[in-house]
Amino acid sequence: MLYVPTIDALLTGFEPRHGLGCISLWGWPRVTGCDLPDSDLVQEALRGDRSSFDQLMLRHGQIAFRAAYLVVNDATEAEDIVQEAFVKAYLNLHKFDLARPFRPWLLRIVSNDARNVRRRLLRSKQRSQFEPQFRLDEVPDSDRLDPVPRERARAVWEALNILRPSDKLIIVWRYFLGLGDREISVLLKCPEGTAKSRLHYALKRLKGVIEKRFPFLIE
DSSP states (O other): OOEEEOHHHHHHTOOOBTTBSEEETTTSOSOOSOOOOHHHHHHHHHTTOHHHHHHHHHHHHHHHHHHHHHHHOOHHHHHHHHHHHHHHHHHTGGGOOTTSOHHHHHHHHHHHHHHHHHHHHHHHSOHHHHSOOOOGGGSTTHHHHOOSOHHHHHHHHHHHHHSOHHHHHHHIIIIISOOOHHHHHHHHTSOHHHHHHHHHHHHHHHHHHHHHHOGGGGO
16 A cells, blocks of 8 residues: 655655555545645645645556556656656646646646656666566556556557657557547647647557567467
């Protein structure tokens, strides 16, 4: 079970313990009990109500973890990335445009940090050591995320890792995280039409890799 410190604990350096100074992203029900939209929670957090930001962490923590994990392939690194991303998001809330959705703004921070960590790991290790088998068991609710046999899932993941990072990321956003066209366009800072075009060409390049390296996936 993954526990993430509350924003108070993260900002003060308090060492959290289960049930004290932390929230559980995977153990709590998906429904947080808070019906306020993200924009209202952001406004409350800007007024000094840190519990409102904790609600945002609880609401978006799972997808933030998945976004990080699908870039770095390491659950421990992904947890650290998520914690640091939430701190950055909190400290930069005054820069957030309330007219835009919060989730892609947060995921942009997560994705940027994850790519930086990935580059660091690639520099410090042999590439063959860093590209492990995709461990679906490390991803919460992986049984829901992966309806295909694990062997085929690993092959798809290997094909994705052959792509350039920008192609892999947009495919991950759309098909692994279920983001819509608008959210992807916010992440990419481009019009929706441009985002759709980039996804189209990324999928086209993925198909080329699969046809060449993993033809059994399309047989």
